[in-house]
């Protein structure tokens with residue numbers, strides 16, 4: 283069995299930094315994360331967990347806890363995961379890209395790019411279509427790149443009429 | 444060697460289930476249902492969307508949803524769309540889970556409450572784990588365990604897709620599960636001979652010359668024993684299997700009673716039978732179980748046009 287690094291509950295200082303980032307970049311109100319713990323494992327990932335954090339100490343060999351929320355990208359920018367945005371994204375108020383039609387949604391959910399100017403800051407953005415939060419994209423220079431992982435992509439054929 | 448060469452599919456099926464002809468009422472109808480495909484069904488993921496909104500969206504795409512008698516989160520679905528229920532945007536975004544109606548019963552019997560600590564001993568791919576999370580509104584803790592790394596992958600992707608935030612995953616043989624806390628409730632949706640899933644999976648290997656039921660029975664009893672030690676006093680265990688074999692059903696329930704569990708009644712709004720107290724197997728061996736096993740539930744495919752299922756609920760007293 284691969285030996286797993288243990289999860290650690292983030293310190294108050296770390297939580298403050300995470301919440302400031304989420305608030306400044308996406309306008310997430312802090313209070314929506316009351317009742318959630320942020321966990322770290324390894325160097326690059328932060329997880330969000332709504333269970334009792336003491337469980338992490340009481341059961342050996344925990345393989346995963348909660349959902350992966352944030353990831354430090356190669357360029358050291360924090361990237362919210364698609365699954366995190368699908369759960370919490372509706373509370374965000376900025377750096378949100380709204381796709382205009384189903385074709386764009388298809389392209390995005392199959393991992394493609396969309397060339398169009400959006401009124402958002404460069405970097406990782408939240409992508410919506412209608413009421414649906416689709417996931418995380420990367421916007422720069424008038425191009426929106428899908429960051430939806432393979433496992434969360436839609437089967438393309440669905441949209442082909 | 445596989446006996447019954449030269450028999451066609453339905454003859455093999457009939458031969459395989461013959462041992463149950465005296466315990467299943469309406470046996471001919473039972474047999475004819477085994478050969479029919481299972482109606483499609485889903486559970487709405489209320490962590491992400493309301494049933495009303497999902498119905499609207501799915502019906503706009505040509506799916507017809509009919510609420511199941513079991514529970515307002517469950518729907519039978521009709522469609523002609525060949526791409527099916529797994530290839531919609533709504534599925535990708537985790538707005539529903541494709542789940543058999545009878546598979547929804549064990550979590551309902553478990554009746555988990557927010558803030559409790561729950562163990563799902565054999566959890567992958569997570570149909571019931573995600574349903575339990577939904578019942579708890581992701582408050583409290585679920586430990587989802589399975590022995591199979593391969594199946595754990597599917598569990599993880601389902602937890603991610605449905606947005607379940609209160610679950611931790613462990614990978615071990617449940618009979619050796621270690622923990623320094625005790626649980627409020629445990630679901631043991633045990634590995635079994637799976638005989639009752641033939642409608643969902645007609646390719647099920649049915650070899651009536653060799654049955655694995657005794658082997659599973661031993662495994663299930665071992666898991667029940669571990670569950671007993673992992674439960675708080677007054678804690679609840681729900682045991683479920685998708686088989687009709689009394690060796691994996693009533694015999695395991697009787698074992699649970701022997702080690703100190705008390706059995707409780709399960710109330711569900713679907714037609715069902717009580718656990719059987721007497722049975723003679725195909726070799727003429729007679730079984731007589733503790734009369735209390737009759738408080739468990741047997742669901743047969745021809746009662747409500749579903750799959751089959753066996754459920755018992757216990758309390759550690």
Ligand SMILES: C[S@@+](CC[C@H](N)C(=O)[O-])C[C@H]1O[C@@H](n2cnc3c(N)ncnc32)[C@H](O)[C@@H]1O
Pocket residue numbers: 546564565566567568569570571572588589590591594615616617618632633634635
């Ligand atoms: C009936 S399936 C569980 C289905 C699951 N509860 C659901 O609703 O999606 C039984 C599971 O038991 C697992 N299993 C088999 N032997 C086990 C053991 N000794 N300990 C833990 N899990 C085991 C199998 O890998 C399989 O995933």
